[in-house]
Amino acid sequence: MNNSDKEGLGYPTQKPERLVERIIASSSPNDGLVFDCFMGSGTTQAVAMKLGRRFIGADINLGAIQTTTKRLLSVAKELADQDDKYTGFEVYNVNNYDFFRNPLEAKELIIDALEIQKNDAGNVYDGELDGRMVRIMPVNRIATKADLPELIANLPIKTFERRKAESPSDPVEKITLVCMGHEPDLKASLEQELAEYKLDIAIVDILRDKAELQLKREAEADVSIVNGKLVIHSFYPMNLMQKLSLRKEYVEDWRQLAESVMIDWNFDGVVMAPAVTDIPGKNELVGGVYEVPSDAGTIKVKITDLLSESLEMEVR
Ligand SMILES: C[S@@+](CC[C@H](N)C(=O)[O-])C[C@H]1O[C@@H](n2cnc3c(N)ncnc32)[C@H](O)[C@@H]1O
Structure with a gap:
């Protein structure tokens, strides 16, 4: 053209x-x-x-x-x-690919989501969970037997030796491997490699057990009706803020984190039909204050952040 x-x-x-x-x-x-x-x-x-x-x-x-x-x-x-x-x-952000792009951050989110007690000592274990030592395997691919030599090289073999001498019939360590998909014989291979120490290995596979996990941090917003106007007082898109290393108290103007605001004044409970589509142009920000029409019923607000992730909420 x-x-x-x-x-x-x-x-x-x-x-x-x-x-x-x-x-x-x-x-x-x-x-x-x-x-x-x-x-x-x-x-x-x-x-x-x-x-x-x-x-x-x-x-x-x-x-x-x-x-x-x-x-x-x-x-x-x-x-x-x-x-x-x-x-x-509808606009979708697919595949969580944003999430996997930064392995360090993904690790942090997994630690939070699984409520792992973080280990800052920087050794082979990333933390502890229910009396088991936790190791988070690479987060952007499945874990394979090829990952084992590096893991084994870093395990505290001397400690294993001591525990084995103290109590030969007990496992020397309980280890949970957290992975994003894994080869079926991963656990057996690791146990076999270190057969002399009786390791108790468990695998938590996030892809398989993902349904119960909330990896993404939910956004939060404070929205209310003030003098006939719908006012968005604050908006905290937690994923985006984490990417920017931005804490709540440092968000000066929530509108800088918002890409758009859509409002349906009479939400039918199924399909959002926005009457307000506040999508600012370059170098402009969303309004944040919207006149409520007199025939408004259930109000549905959708605030989308700069990563195209949305928070939807109903306001009565
Ligand atoms: C030439 S433009 C598309 C023009 C459009 N199809 C049209 O006919 O007017 C190519 C677009 O492909 C996108 N793109 C490039 N690699 C992509 C990928 N792997 N997946 C999705 N989109 C991609 C680019 O961001 C760019 O907007």
């Missing part, structure tokens, strides 16, 4: 909607599902919405997600009176 074209959103490879329209119309059925997994500024999704197609998009770049979200909200607004169009959409 020509730089000066009024459709242009500043994306160097943006295509004109009319071109994408021809491609979608000629290659998909009327109610088809269109997928562009490198969506950029979201031309494909915008055109699919206008043509009555359902759509999926993905992008690795947060800026592309923001540009597309904004664009689709405005297309949805234009199409508001056409009920044969799919104008609703």
Whole structure:
């Protein structure tokens, strides 16, 4: 697209909607599902919405997600009176990949989530849990037998020797290995390698046992109605704050951590239909104070942070 074209959103490879329209119309059925997994500024999704197609998009770049979200909200607004169009959409952050990107931080979150008593001594164990020594294996891949030599080299063999001499029939140590997926014979291999010491090995596999674990830190917000206005007093997206090493007391203005605020004044309990979509432009912040309409019922507020993680809450 020509730089000066009024459709242009500043994306160097943006295509004109009319071109994408021809491609979608000629290659998909009327109610088809269109997928562009490198969506950029979201031309494909915008055109699919206008043509009555359902759509999926993905992008690795947060800026592309923001540009597309904004664009689709405005297309949805234009199409508001056409009920044969799919104008609703959701934005997801998938795979927890943010979480696994920083192994040190992931380790900290695991220690918190499993309530492991942290060991700061910096030896082979990361902490203690229910009388067992805990070792957290690499967090961004499955644990394999290839990880064992390094583990074994760091185990306190001298202590094992002493305990064995003192009490030959007891295990010299109870060890829990925490991992993100593991080879099935990991435990048996480790026990076998150190068979002379009778180790008591347990494995906690986060991927397998994940359902019960809250790895992500929940965001918090203080929202209330003051003199007919909905006021967001504070917003603490804990994941984001942890990434920024930012403690609550140092958040000067919560709005600097917020990417958008959406409000549905009459939430039906199922689908959020926001009447307020406060998505600020570059160098601007969300408002944070919103006039409550007189016909408001159950109010649903969704505050999204700079990592695209959202906090949703109802205000009565
Ligand atoms: C050329 S632009 C897309 C243009 C768009 N499809 C269109 O037709 O106007 C390419 C996009 O792919 C995204 N991208 C690159 N690698 C990716 C990956 N592995 N997964 C998802 N998106 C990716 C980039 O962030 C960029 O926004």
